[in-house]
Amino acid sequence: MTSLPDTSRPGQKKLGLVIDLDTCVGCQACATSCKEWNTQGYSAPLTDIDPYGPDPVGAWLNRIHGYETGEGENRRALHFPRSCLHCETPACVTVCPTGASYKRAEDGIVLVNPDTCIGCKLCSWACPYGAREYDADDGVMKKCTLCVDRIYNENLEPEDRQPACVRACPTGARHFGDLGDPDSDVSQLVKSRGGFDLLPQMDYKPVNKYLPPRPRRSDENAVPAAKLETVGKADGSVTERFFSWLDKALS
Amino acid sequence: MHPAYSVILFTTASGAGYGLLALLGLTGASHGAASSFAFGATSMLLALGLITVGLLSSTFHLGHPERAWRAFSQWRTSWLSREGVAAVITYIPACLFGLLWVFGGNDTLIAILGYLTAIMAMVTVFTTAMIYASLPTIRQWQHWAVVPGYVVLAIATGAVLLYALATLFGRSGIPALGVITMAGLGLAIIVKLAYWAGLSRMKPKYTMGDATGLGGTVRQWEVPHTSENFVQREMGFKVARKHAHKLRGICLGLLALALVMVWAGFSFGGAAAPVFALAAVVLSGIAVVMERWLFFAEAKHVVTLFYGEQAV
Amino acid sequence: MLAGHFAAAGAIAARDSSASLTVMAKPDSTDGNRMADEPEINLNLKTWDEVKTTTCYMCACRCGIKVYLKDGTVKYIEGNRDHPVNKGVLCGKGSAGIMQHYSPARLTKPLMRVGPRGSGEFREVEWEEALRTATTWLSQVRMSDPRKLALFTGRDQSQALTGWWATQFGTPNFAAHGGFCSVNMAAAGIYTFGGAFWEFGEPDWDHTKYFMLFGVAEDHASNPIKMGLGKLKKNGAKIVSINPVKSGYSAIADEWVGIRPGTDGLFVGALIHQLLKAGKIDLDYLARYTNAAHLVIRNKSGADDGLIARDRTGKVLVLDSASGRPVAMDKAAKPALHGEVKLPGKPARTAVPAFQLIAERYLSDEYTADKAAANCGIKAETIVRLAGELAHAAFEQAFELPIAWTDSRGEKHKSMTGRPVSMHAMRGISAHSNGFHTCRSIHILQILLGTIDVPGGFLYKPPFPKAAPPGLKPAGKVGEVNPLKPLPGPPLGFVAGPEDLLVDADGTPRRIDKAYSWDAPIAAHGLMHTVITNAANKDPYGIDVLFMYMANMSWNSTMNSGGIMDHLTKIDEKTGDYVIPKIIYSDAYYSEMVAYADLILPDTTYLERWDCISLLDRPISEPHGPADSIRQPVVEPDRDVRPFQTVMLDLGARLGLPGMVKEDMTPKFPGGYADYIVNHERGPGIGPLAGFRGADGTKSGKGEVNPNQLEQYIENGCYWKYELPEHMRYYRMANKDYLEWAQGFGFNPNANPVTFNLYSEVMQKFRLAARGHGDVVPPQVHRRRVEAFFDPVPMWYAPFEEAMTDATDFPMHAVTQRPMAMYHSWGSMNAWLRQILGRNWLYMERGRAKKLGLRDGDWVHVTSHHGRIKVQLKLMDGVNPDTVWTWNAIGKRSGAWNLDRNAPEAKKGFLLNHIISDLLPVRDGGYRYSNSDPVTGQAAWYDLRVRVEKADGAAISEPQYEATKRPPGLLRAAMKIGERMMKGRGQ
Numbered sequence A: 001m002t003s004l005p006d007t008s009r010p011g012q013k014k015l016g017l018v019i020d021l022d023t024c025v026g027c028q029a030c031a032t033s034c035k036e037w038n039t040q041g042y043s044a045p046l047t048d049i050d051p052y053g054p055d056p057v058g059a060w061l062n063r064i065h066g067y068e069t070g071e072g073e074n075r076r077a078l079h080f081p082r083s084c085l086h087c088e089t090p091a092c093v094t095v096c097p098t099g100a101s102y103k104r105a106e107d108g109i110v111l112v113n114p115d116t117c118i119g120c121k122l123c124s125w126a127c128p129y130g131a132r133e134y135d136a137d138d139g140v141m142k143k144c145t146l147c148v149d150r151i152y153n154e155n156l157e158p159e160d161r162q163p164a165c166v167r168a169c170p171t172g173a174r175h176f177g178d179l180g181d182p183d184s185d186v187s188q189l190v191k192s193r194g195g196f197d198l199l200p201q202m203d204y205k206p207v208n209k210y211l212p213p214r215p216r217r218s219d220e221n222a223v224p225a226a227k228l229e230t231v232g233k234a235d236g237s238v239t240e241r242f243f244s245w246l247d248k249a250l251s
Numbered sequence B: 001m002h003p004a005y006s007v008i009l010f011t012t013a014s015g016a017g018y019g020l021l022a023l024l025g026l027t028g029a030s031h032g033a034a035s036s037f038a039f040g041a042t043s044m045l046l047a048l049g050l051i052t053v054g055l056l057s058s059t060f061h062l063g064h065p066e067r068a069w070r071a072f073s074q075w076r077t078s079w080l081s082r083e084g085v086a087a088v089i090t091y092i093p094a095c096l097f098g099l100l101w102v103f104g105g106n107d108t109l110i111a112i113l114g115y116l117t118a119i120m121a122m123v124t125v126f127t128t129a130m131i132y133a134s135l136p137t138i139r140q141w142q143h144w145a146v147v148p149g150y151v152v153l154a155i156a157t158g159a160v161l162l163y164a165l166a167t168l169f170g171r172s173g174i175p176a177l178g179v180i181t182m183a184g185l186g187l188a189i190i191v192k193l194a195y196w197a198g199l200s201r202m203k204p205k206y207t208m209g210d211a212t213g214l215g216g217t218v219r220q221w222e223v224p225h226t227s228e229n230f231v232q233r234e235m236g237f238k239v240a241r242k243h244a245h246k247l248r249g250i251c252l253g254l255l256a257l258a259l260v261m262v263w264a265g266f267s268f269g270g271a272a273a274p275v276f277a278l279a280a281v282v283l284s285g286i287a288v289v290m291e292r293w294l295f296f297a298e299a300k301h302v303v304t305l306f307y308g309e310q311a312v
Numbered sequence C: 001m002l003a004g005h006f007a008a009a010g011a012i013a014a015r016d017s018s019a020s021l022t023v024m025a026k027p028d029s030t031d032g033n034r035m036a037d038e039p040e041i042n043l044n045l046k047t048w049d050e051v052k053t054t055t056c057y058m059c060a061c062r063c064g065i066k067v068y069l070k071d072g073t074v075k076y077i078e079g080n081r082d083h084p085v086n087k088g089v090l091c092g093k094g095s096a097g098i099m100q101h102y103s104p105a106r107l108t109k110p111l112m113r114v115g116p117r118g119s120g121e122f123r124e125v126e127w128e129e130a131l132r133t134a135t136t137w138l139s140q141v142r143m144s145d146p147r148k149l150a151l152f153t154g155r156d157q158s159q160a161l162t163g164w165w166a167t168q169f170g171t172p173n174f175a176a177h178g179g180f181c182s183v184n185m186a187a188a189g190i191y192t193f194g195g196a197f198w199e200f201g202e203p204d205w206d207h208t209k210y211f212m213l214f215g216v217a218e219d220h221a222s223n224p225i226k227m228g229l230g231k232l233k234k235n236g237a238k239i240v241s242i243n244p245v246k247s248g249y250s251a252i253a254d255e256w257v258g259i260r261p262g263t264d265g266l267f268v269g270a271l272i273h274q275l276l277k278a279g280k281i282d283l284d285y286l287a288r289y290t291n292a293a294h295l296v297i298r299n300k301s302g303a304d305d306g307l308i309a310r311d312r313t314g315k316v317l318v319l320d321s322a323s324g325r326p327v328a329m330d331k332a333a334k335p336a337l338h339g340e341v342k343l344p345g346k347p348a349r350t351a352v353p354a355f356q357l358i359a360e361r362y363l364s365d366e367y368t369a370d371k372a373a374a375n376c377g378i379k380a381e382t383i384v385r386l387a388g389e390l391a392h393a394a395f396e397q398a399f400e401l402p403i404a405w406t407d408s409r410g411e412k413h414k415s416m417t418g419r420p421v422s423m424h425a426m427r428g429i430s431a432h433s434n435g436f437h438t439c440r441s442i443h444i445l446q447i448l449l450g451t452i453d454v455p456g457g458f459l460y461k462p463p464f465p466k467a468a469p470p471g472l473k474p475a476g477k478v479g480e481v482n483p484l485k486p487l488p489g490p491p492l493g494f495v496a497g498p499e500d501l502l503v504d505a506d507g508t509p510r511r512i513d514k515a516y517s518w519d520a521p522i523a524a525h526g527l528m529h530t531v532i533t534n535a536a537n538k539d540p541y542g543i544d545v546l547f548m549y550m551a552n553m554s555w556n557s558t559m560n561s562g563g564i565m566d567h568l569t570k571i572d573e574k575t576g577d578y579v580i581p582k583i584i585y586s587d588a589y590y591s592e593m594v595a596y597a598d599l600i601l602p603d604t605t606y607l608e609r610w611d612c613i614s615l616l617d618r619p620i621s622e623p624h625g626p627a628d629s630i631r632q633p634v635v636e637p638d639r640d641v642r643p644f645q646t647v648m649l650d651l652g653a654r655l656g657l658p659g660m661v662k663e664d665m666t667p668k669f670p671g672g673y674a675d676y677i678v679n680h681e682r683g684p685g686i687g688p689l690a691g692f693r694g695a696d697g698t699k700s701g702k703g704e705v706n707p708n709q710l711e712q713y714i715e716n717g718c719y720w721k722y723e724l725p726e727h728m729r730y731y732r733m734a735n736k737d738y739l740e741w742a743q744g745f746g747f748n749p750n751a752n753p754v755t756f757n758l759y760s761e762v763m764q765k766f767r768l769a770a771r772g773h774g775d776v777v778p779p780q781v782h783r784r785r786v787e788a789f790f791d792p793v794p795m796w797y798a799p800f801e802e803a804m805t806d807a808t809d810f811p812m813h814a815v816t817q818r819p820m821a822m823y824h825s826w827g828s829m830n831a832w833l834r835q836i837l838g839r840n841w842l843y844m845e846r847g848r849a850k851k852l853g854l855r856d857g858d859w860v861h862v863t864s865h866h867g868r869i870k871v872q873l874k875l876m877d878g879v880n881p882d883t884v885w886t887w888n889a890i891g892k893r894s895g896a897w898n899l900d901r902n903a904p905e906a907k908k909g910f911l912l913n914h915i916i917s918d919l920l921p922v923r924d925g926g927y928r929y930s931n932s933d934p935v936t937g938q939a940a941w942y943d944l945r946v947r948v949e950k951a952d953g954a955a956i957s958e959p960q961y962e963a964t965k966r967p968p969g970l971l972r973a974a975m976k977i978g979e980r981m982m983k984g985r986g987q
Ligand SMILES: Nc1nc2c(c(=O)[nH]1)N[C@H]1C(S)=C(S)[C@@H](COP(=O)(O)OP(=O)(O)OC[C@H]3O[C@@H](n4cnc5c(=O)[nH]c(N)nc54)[C@H](O)[C@@H]3O)O[C@H]1N2
Pocket: C059, C060, C093, C181, C182, C214, C215, C216, C217, C218, C219, C220, C221, C222, C242, C243, C244, C245, C259, C260, C261, C262, C263, C264, C425, C426, C427, C428, C429, C432, C815, C816, C817, C818, C819, C820, C821, C822, C823, C824, C885, C942
């Protein structure tokens, strides 16, 4: 099963997330809502060890970083959510000795089977994106499931059949959909906004895409400014000139 | 990478065990049955014992050791699985070989089984090395010297063990063994030197800008979580360059000292030969433990880029 | 008694045994797209057996939530899609609600102190004993001098109840946290345009094209702002954030203006200067909706100097351009905005339109771009460009919504003009001693651009707009406080002049917090941050019982935390007792304040009680209509705790407070808070909830009591909202139909339009008093200050601490920000949130650190005029170089919150509060004002000035206080959460 499914056939469903770095404010909603769902869902339990102690450590499936980039005028800050990218050719699957780590043929979701995982952690070593967190208490590897237990779940309202993190995100910076379908909303979004892959050089072919922060204050998106010419008669203090304009404007 | 003691112990012990096993196989293949029951039995048990202890210790770090058997299933893609398979398969020729070699038997059969055992032992060590060497996420492990390093260190530590056994059983004067042992240790020093020289020359390939796709310089100003998580603990291990260099030196020194011990024992050991030989065992053992520790500690995982490392 | 507690915590984290998730791989199954050996998984997981709606209380934003339950344990919480506040989304805190609810820091039973205050030594008592004790203490006070009870509440969302309770008790010494929070915003807004940034309005997210955000990291409208920003991004609007720190909202802004703290008034003044100079203002809007044309009397040293000129019937006079004479407002065809005119009558006085004074102020050299640039750390070109962008957006991108409406004068309009510029501001503006004036300047900017309550601008949320200011006055004057008598009105209100102040004849404050005194005349929310200091200093008088609720006043919610702990434990030499003899406190968790109280009334968590988010309090309305909501208990408490509101009603009944007992002195609301919510009437037909009123629940706003009201709320998702028809959604300051509807609905006493006060006559009245005019005048010591700061025209002055300390000693500003995933102090006992933010650092700009020889990770001393702390440094680019900052309220006292004594919150985390003085440096005369805004009394947290120097020694933050003991009843914290409940799973 660690053999990867052939995802090259046309029409192959590739479910994934598109994350808008231009909009994410780093509120951590996608991290805690993910933790919350998965603590009782497919990934249960997502154990927290020493939760009230000096050194708590818990398994989470989504983490939000804060970065600064650029120099001088182009310096900027942004927030960067990081979870499994559901890669098309991920070594995290092929290195797994038990077949517990697998990629679903149907929709491309990469999962760990908690019933067969032996907790050797090798898959986490093989993931460049740090998307796998070991649950020391449960003895198995945990990772983003793309909320496989939500997106098809008939016990949820149809509009709730989306990942918990997408459902929670207050800014709408997270989008879920089929990136295998070039006409899907997410594919269109990626196209129009120049969505990119993380570490394409590593050739894991992530399905998830990131939308770049829009350029700030470059000519491209500068907003027009009105010319502010001093009004009123040609001489006098600005106050006098203003009042001369005002008197005229009101008469 | 975090140097986990179970893994260090496993690779050190089983490496030496497989090295010893391979040399015993070759010995059997060239000399027929063991020279004495005691020697044969002791050395065979030591080899298989080390391997078995190593393999068992490698299951210590598993979350579900009781499911370890599942690890044999994915040999088509997984080097870890292949290692498991190879390790288990090796027991078959090794046990048969051991029985015949220790208790006596047909020389041709011993030879065939001896070669098979030696080959399987080396294949197993090779698969172990490949687990690391095949990970695209750690450049330090993609160096050409990783696989030779594992193999040569296995042979060298196996040879030191065999040499020690030989001296203990009063057979310290086998020139070939002395030469092989010293050659093994010498080669190990060369391979490790090459590896570390390689690491020192290694230019970072991926930057934080690549990892985040943001390009240019990227700095982490806000940590995603103030309490350390698994990824940081497992993959974020950092060793100071100065400290690592010191350890490298000590490791090489210990290997060289082991070589000197073997040489000394061989040249004018006499009755004290076992003492020199045991010293060589201890020195090379410690050296390999240090080497393994460094092998992990100096390995930089790409994921550290997300946590503030500028380049790996 | 809590035996099952951690089993429960485990259970919520555990996979449900009945809903098996995975089955063994079926090697031969090849159905669908599944690969031969893919395991079959349960895609239709159902781990819950019930879903209940209620309202989140992980912060004061009050989003609607759906709580998934299984056998009475909470499994999952998600946002309620239909809810007006959050429309389904949920923030980082809200999604961690489970861990709040199951936190081991929860108090479990009433406690009486046995050790010294601060030690954390308590004994458990039964509720009967606790309530009897409280009743005894309180009734003694009520019989002698009700003022000796100070009732102050923090994150109180039931102020309609607590304020009423104080009124019935008869003490004026009541307030909630508003005074240290953002009364500058509330007061400046309400006194200027009858609304406010503070929860009483929001940008028109759908139509705005240009959005300016001043000093906001998170704010109360936590989710709505995030949703709004998302919308702006989608619509391609420009977002400008004015903030010394570039994080969160500022990080995603199109432009970050890294202003130097405390200088926004100057920056905004400079924008106004540019706009006025270029004539880019909405004259029509000014003439219609503001007091720009009102004539202001010029009568130097006269008692009427600076007041608005009125005719004998009280009608405001304006200068009629046609005739050049002062005429009543409604008679002038074209009122002038400039010019001086003689007023009829004697003595001879002249008058000028108010707008002239405004223009003169902002056009003066004080507000040029260069002047601002030098002070604000913003380039002059940037200021000019931003002004140009504002003008472009307001005037060149103006648009019409084809909605016909009628204004208050009866004039019919075919459409509504939109000006797509909106602004929002919060504590970066308010938490300074010049915040009131700065906030007023921002409103002036909005008004000059014609953007308040117009499409694309800043919109009111009903019940706003209200009169500027509303007619409600604070009670507690001489003669109004009497033993065993209720106050004649509520303790909080809006003063309209010196005559409304609560001062004795000699000017001594009547309230313990000195609200509505000459120290802080327009203290519309009280001054909670001064209560403990004043009570300990018996200034103006000593009190007997300090009763607090939901406020961590010995730690993060106070200035000078160390000094406050001393005050709380100060011994009266004469009596040998504490100077503040009795402290009652209600908290739900083991916060730092608990250890300082004598009697603890443990509260429920937000999932265990009824609550009422009332229009009488801080409403959750939307711009397009009023809304309110409830909390319902979705789980039963598993401890001996009681909802605070129910306890208040119980105490009220025991004390026999009017309104809380029937004629036979039996409790009026035996059913507790739920009973009160439904059956209490504030006025005829007006109750805590505005929805589902009337016997059958069909009435909104006003209506008889509906016995099934709560059931109907629950059926509706625990909220109620009312959609205003389109023609009542904008221009509500003068929208006839809206104003008439609002009057009918009970929001306003009349349907009068709201006139915006560019020029504040109320302010001038205080100024006149400072000049000795009128019956109520300030004592000499206060006169200079009142004269200086009660300028009726907004102005900028340097914040007090900056003005009073030496810039070479304390060269930097230090401020805090709200972390998005933490709510003040109360996220640290949350197992998930504390993993995200379990400690804080002090952030400094990289270049500045280099100059100071400081490196990332260094431990440093931060010293203010008041004290010194030791903290760890982190460097970043996106911060004004003159500013250091940290996340607020992360530092904890060792032992508190039932965390390990060596928790990072205590050993690495820190508070700036230790070095924020509660009093200003001594001024001539020796009087020390509180560190607050001189107009409103708003706490000036962000005025703090510091120096930063490298520190040696252990890597531990300072100060460290002795660890408090764990009170009885609190469980030892769990070793892990997420019990391994899947034994045998799959194997
Ligand atoms: N997650 C979360 N949400 C909360 C709270 C919480 O604790 N956590 N608390 C709630 C409460 S009680 C309140 S009062 C609100 C407050 O909400 P905010 O108003 O967002 O309050 P702060 O986080 O204090 O943000 C103040 C911002 O002003 C900036 N600032 C400081 N000084 C200046 C200045 O002089 N000029 C300008 N332009 N900016 C300045 C700071 O850098 C900071 O970004 O949030 C509420 N919402």
